[in-house]
Amino acid sequence: MITTIALDLDNTLLTSEKTISPRNEAVLKQLHTAGIRVVLCTGRPIKAIQPLLKQLGLTTPTDYSITFNGGLVQQNATSEVLARTSISKADIAPLYAYAKTLRIPLDVIDLTQVFSLVDLGKSTYETFLNGLMPFHDVTFDELPADDQFGKVVSSTTKAVNNRANLPESVKAKFHAVPSRRNLLEFLPQHTDKASGLKQLLAHFGEDYSNLMAFGDEENDLGMLEAAEVGVAMDNAIPAVKAVATDHTLNNDADGVAVFLEQYFSLA
Template identity: 25%
Template sequence: MKMNGVTALRTKPYLVFMDIDGTLAVGHQRVSQYTRATIEALQRRDDIIFYIASGRMYEFAALVRNQINQQVHMITSNGAYYETAERTVSEKLGEAALADVYDVSQKYNLAVNFFAHDKVYYTKRVPNFVLKNFANIVAGNNRVKSYKAGDQAFLLQHATEINNGIMIAPGHGDILAHAHKELADDGLLELSSSGKDNIELIPKGVDKATAVRAVQASFDTDAAHTLVFGDGMNDTSMMQAADISVAMGNALPQVKQIAHYETDTNTNDGLAKFLRSYFKMAM
């Protein structure tokens, strides 16, 4: 098997899947030196493969991945875009789902950002809430272009590009709940959340777990050789695809209930500490 020009392992490998915000990164953007050194040391073994598994679009997830190295592979857009041992898969929201989301967002006056591989389409001004707290839009990456979707027709013209999106309502959870119910009842897409003030919009039948299972199959490995680290509700599905599911110390209570293990917080290198303990490295 080939992966980006590299021959995949013939023996059963360990796969390590790492969420970014609240898990791998500190302050949504920085990977600590301790965590980076831990991952790089384990990459020198021939049986451990690392993946980022994020709700971010590819280019913004790559900003964090590149702080480690490009041997860390990618699941992005909440599983809509991912790399297996043999190929890259890119799922799309589709015209029907996009039209539904646009209509609901207009009804409740909610902002929506839609993400392609290297483009952002937004229905309103991109809010500081996203910039500061969720890092879906990260300053300093001039490879990403943003466009205002002023009407539904413009948005649908780009349906073949858009992988996923996020609906935002900071401080208005009641309105968001109504929008969530309406979208769920329509049944045209998958819904998740990385925080109390958003709805993550994902292609029907897709989540982080579908990508994780596709990667497992491509490497001929299993849940017993899979480690998943996360802190939010959009991480719980992929935790169920792993025997070694690890909630961060700062994870939501519901995530801790689902995970098999708990580690320290992201700000205290919890991911690296667990890896060092599990793989019997010096602390």
């Protein structure tokens, strides 16, 4: 029995204009009112998705989101952390050395802020987040040694294109996955949206057999493969379509709502 619907945001739930369409909103609200859990799954911090959570009415005590691409499971209204996977400055050191060699920028994110390692050059990540989190320009030496970080990102196509060449010292610490064609995310090893959802489902005494997931990009592969019902958008990459159990229309054609209306026989 499906009790939980997990939704990637960009190019899945959101239109090309980064909005939730009226049809998607109405269907998700209907299912949420009926007792189905609706879980937004994203690489963004929870602060950055609060407008979407409020739009969908996902603000009750049992409403959670998967943030940092699985590294954090948080209660929507309070941001209380249910589960967290972190990395330290020591873990980041080999990644920093690799970034210096490749000449790519890095931004390091904790629960509340972003540290731009400006000795590697300022990236476009601050522009992308558009004020949703505070940024601090620091060198690697100035990065707090006692902090616990959720992820590191490199906002450049060069990082994405060179992912196959990561040194073993980096692979040992990180799961590297692109969330966009020009954004490579370095997550704690064995962390992805599926691992975050597993922790959330266990909190409710459930498992992947209760999960339906929607996605389009490589960072959605794990949750679509694990879910009882894994739905690939028509605009999804071939690898996502290959692991999905089902397919739907693209993100600009209300693909999420169309599938849910059919699956749950909504009027």
